[in-house]
Amino acid sequence: MVNNRKKITVVGAGFTGATTAFMLAQKELGDVVLLDIPQLENPAKGKALDMLEASPVLGFDSRITGTSSYEDAAGSDLVVITAGVARKPGMSRDDLVTTNAAIVRSVCENIKTYCPDATVVLLSNPVDAMTYAAYQTLGFPKNRVIGQSGVLDSARYCTFIAQELKVSVEDVQGFVLGGHGDDMVPMVRYSSVGGIPVESLISKDRLDAIIERTRKGGGEIVDLLGSGSAYYAPAAALVQMAEAILKDKKRVLPVIALLEGQYGYEDLFLGVPVVLGGAGIEQIFELELTPEEKAALDRSADSVRQVTAVVQRS
Ligand SMILES: NC(=O)c1ccc[n+]([C@@H]2O[C@H](COP(=O)([O-])OP(=O)(O)OC[C@H]3O[C@@H](n4cnc5c(N)ncnc54)[C@H](O)[C@@H]3O)[C@@H](O)[C@H]2O)c1
Numbered sequence: 001m002v003n004n005r006k007k008i009t010v011v012g013a014g015f016t017g018a019t020t021a022f023m024l025a026q027k028e029l030g031d032v033v034l035l036d037i038p039q040l041e042n043p044a045k046g047k048a049l050d051m052l053e054a055s056p057v058l059g060f061d062s063r064i065t066g067t068s069s070y071e072d073a074a075g076s077d078l079v080v081i082t083a084g085v086a087r088k089p090g091m092s093r094d095d096l097v098t099t100n101a102a103i104v105r106s107v108c109e110n111i112k113t114y115c116p117d118a119t120v121v122l123l124s125n126p127v128d129a130m131t132y133a134a135y136q137t138l139g140f141p142k143n144r145v146i147g148q149s150g151v152l153d154s155a156r157y158c159t160f161i162a163q164e165l166k167v168s169v170e171d172v173q174g175f176v177l178g179g180h181g182d183d184m185v186p187m188v189r190y191s192s193v194g195g196i197p198v199e200s201l202i203s204k205d206r207l208d209a210i211i212e213r214t215r216k217g218g219g220e221i222v223d224l225l226g227s228g229s230a231y232y233a234p235a236a237a238l239v240q241m242a243e244a245i246l247k248d249k250k251r252v253l254p255v256i257a258l259l260e261g262q263y264g265y266e267d268l269f270l271g272v273p274v275v276l277g278g279a280g281i282e283q284i285f286e287l288e289l290t291p292e293e294k295a296a297l298d299r300s301a302d303s304v305r306q307v308t309a310v311v312q313r314s
Pocket residue numbers: 011012013014015016017035036037040082083084085086087096100103106107122123124125126127148149152180228229230231234
């Protein structure tokens with residue numbers, strides 16, 4: 001049964017948007033509108049129809065429509081924004097800030113008009129700063145403007161731990177704090193495998209290598225693809241967040257939230273563990289950090305503050 005016929009709009013029908021739409025529909029989290037610019041309306045319609053024609057085989061009843069009109073998005077419960085350009089090999093995510101801030105702002109003007117009650121999840125990069133730009137433009141309550149990075153970064157971190165120990169990913173617990181950049185902070189002290197602290201299972205050298213690979217995880221995929229960036233794991237991360245919100249699951253997940261004093265930061269969107277449910281971000285967990293962890297988080301927050309300042313000036 002489709003989840004109370006919730007309505008979900010995915011803005012940007014490119015790699016991440018289309019993959020997210022398909023996963024949302026397969027999980028029957030709602031009816032899905034896949035929206036792109038007018039010049040790409042037909043490809044958006046084509047992708048949506050192609051997905052819909054898979055529904056008898058895969059057995060889902062979510063409706064999927066492609067469009068370039070925000071009227072079709074009207075009244076959405078959830079809006080996922082993937083609109084924007086992706087980086088190329090040799091670029092950092094921050095190189096996209098000016099281009100994508102303009103795109104995110106124009107998208108959010110429409111969301112504000114057509115979907116005033118929606119919860120909005122940002123994916124476009126650099127995502128911490130794009131979440132700030134969206135919050136400014138939307139004027140929605142802070143709990144309903146959320147960025148995706150920590151679920152993806154944590155998934156990469158847990159994948160590498162499971163590979164190292166040759167164990168099931170299902171038994172690995174761990175998460176990443178901070179911004180979605182190369183100085184993100186995988187939280188080793190809070191990571192475990194089957195309840196056993198990871199530091200007692202993996203040597204420091206190997207853990208350092210896993211941390212470094214996690215931090216550069218997006219770049220590893222960009223280099224392998226040659227053009228474009230990751231989309232399967234990012235889409236899976238968005239869908240986990242969507243499910244938590246649409247089903248009011250109150251999952252504890254690392255997401256990009258507005259910090260107003262938590263962790264010592266003011267007026268900054270940054271990745272932290274939260275309770276994610278029907279109201280969006282329902283609670284922010286503030287962890288006690290060691291001096292080393294806090295210094296690492298400060299470095300990450302500084303990077304995010306610098307790129308956010310570009311958004312604030314533009
Ligand atoms: N936060 C993360 O963890 C994460 C993960 C993966 C990708 N991303 C980012 O997500 C963005 C999208 O990645 P992708 O691989 O889907 O790129 P893509 O190029 O495949 O798709 C982007 C789509 O956005 C559309 N678009 C551009 N301007 C638009 C507008 N004004 N309105 C509606 N649609 C518009 C484009 O036409 C295109 O179809 C990039 O910025 C990428 O860096 C972030």
